[in-house]
Amino acid sequence: MSEEQKKQLEQQLWNIANTLRGKMNADEFRDYILGFIFFKYLSEKMEIFADAILKQDKIAFKAINENTAQGQELIQAIREESLEQLGYFLKPSELFSEIAKRGNSDVEGQSNFIIEDLQKVLINIQQSTMGTESEDDFDNLFEDMDLNSTKLGKTPVDRNEIIAKVLSHLDKIDFALEDTELDVLGDAYEYLIGQFASGAGKKAGEFYTPQQVSTILARIVTLGKTKLKSAYDPTSGSGSLLLRIARQVKEVNMFYGQEMNRTTYNLCRMNMILHGVHYRKFDIKQEDTLEHPQHLGLTFEAIVSNPPFSAEWSASQLFTTDDRFSQYGKLAPSSKADYAFVQHMIHHLAENGTMAIVLPHGALFRGGAEQHIRKYLIQEKNYLDAVIGLPANIFYGTSIPTCILVFKKCRENPENVLFIDASNNFEKVKTQNTLSDEHVDAIIETYSKRTELEKYSKIVPLSVIEENDYNLNIPRYVDTFEAEEQIDIESIAKELQAFKKETQNTDKELAAFCKELNISTPF
DSSP: OOHHHHHHHHHHHHHHHHHHBTTBOHHHHHHHHHHHHHHHHHHHHHHHHHHHHHGGGTOOGGGOOTTSHHHHHHHHHHHHHHHHHTSOOOOGGGSHHHHHHHHTOOOTTOOOOOHHHHHHHHHHHHHTTTTSTTHHHHTTTTTTOOTTOGGGOSSHHHHHHHHHHHHHHHHTOOOOTTOTTOOHHHHHHHHHHHHHHHHHTHHHHTTOOOHHHHHHHHHHHTTTOSEESOEEETTOTTSHHHHHHHHHSSEESOEEEEESSHHHHHHHHHHHHHTTOOGGGEEEEESOTTTSOSOTTOOEEEEEEOOOTTOOOOOOGGGGGSTTTGGGSSOOOTTOOHHHHHHHHHHHEEEEEEEEEEEEGGGGTOOTHHHHHHHIIIIISOOEEEEEEOOSSOBTTBOOOEEEEEEESSOSOTTEEEEEEOTTOOEEETTEEEOOHHHHHHHHHHHHHTOOBTTTEEEEEHHHHHHTTTOOOGGGTSOOOOOOOOOOHHHHHHHHHHHHHHHHHHHHHHHHHHHHTTOOOOO
């Protein structure tokens, strides 16, 4: 997609967002807009699929008369194929374009009230999957879209009007689904998710990892690989990290994820399908990852995560016998689950795998149980491969500095750990710091080549980390100290003496002028 096309798309999407802006919070109207986009995608995918089947009969899917026996026969045949291939089914009258057209109809005598029809269609999409392989993947996907909510308007007529407007705007956007080189829909989705996160602060930003940070994680865990057996994110959010991995390699055989928040879980499943990931190729679960893990017994080749920073968890003593935590001797503190996520991910990491996790800087140097776990991971297991310091204020909703920890079970460089201090490499955009492509490339190149650069990166032997009592605070290892310019006191003293002499001469001249004018001198 050209820059011009991208700008046009963003403008169209901004117009749609403005239709709902002011009526509700960003994280609330997000659910409606992204839900409608998903409905449009499913409809267009359905129509393209059905038209291909009907091509030899020279019939368009929309042209089928649903009220005739022949029409019903065709629909039934297409339904069976669609459930097998796409995992869902829509009738011609249920397509997005048909609903949008009815909602904005000015034909006399024809009702443009579509709320009830639209609600039924969204329910029908889910019900079409009942008893099929895709049932879990489509279950309650549209549950956050309450079309009768007073947030959309005080009266049914008001609500109908606003929904019809949004559908009309969306209907004009060509997602170009048949052009395999373009990902208009994916770009639209990511743009909106990013806008909602930046506009709503922590509440809407908690499920979103900035694109450049996602890219760093994805590139690290895919280095040297073109195919992956599996990719996993234990705090999958909107699915952006998993999808970023998909962009770095030719093929990922299976995606796995778990998300605690129900709304975000729905968003993640939508996002996977919107980006062309077949329902058979992802397994996203909804539950608390630490308390109720859903993928026990599985290991993954690539693991990425941006867990909630220093979240609370139960740290129940029952976990001391859990295979994820038992070997460490201590549990992460209940007030900070950062290392509980690390331990969980290590447990699921394949022997040939790589994992990269974003954590707050405090995880590098806090004492107590966290220090004990760090020591075990480095001294006993030797899994820590790199520590990367990121700039402050790059995540929505928090300004704290963060870091990326990279772990491998089979390390190519078992004698040392690479430290990268990228905390000063950023661009300021309004009130947010961002990473440019050049900043990302610098991190990846330094990591992949394990290069030592002055004031940026350092290869640190394990013995030095041991001497520092397993404190990983980056300034201990990467010296970024800038020496101040030395001051020549003797030279300054001479300058002051010269200035004093010059002042005395000026005072004499001024006194002479005052005497000549017969006025008092000012000193």
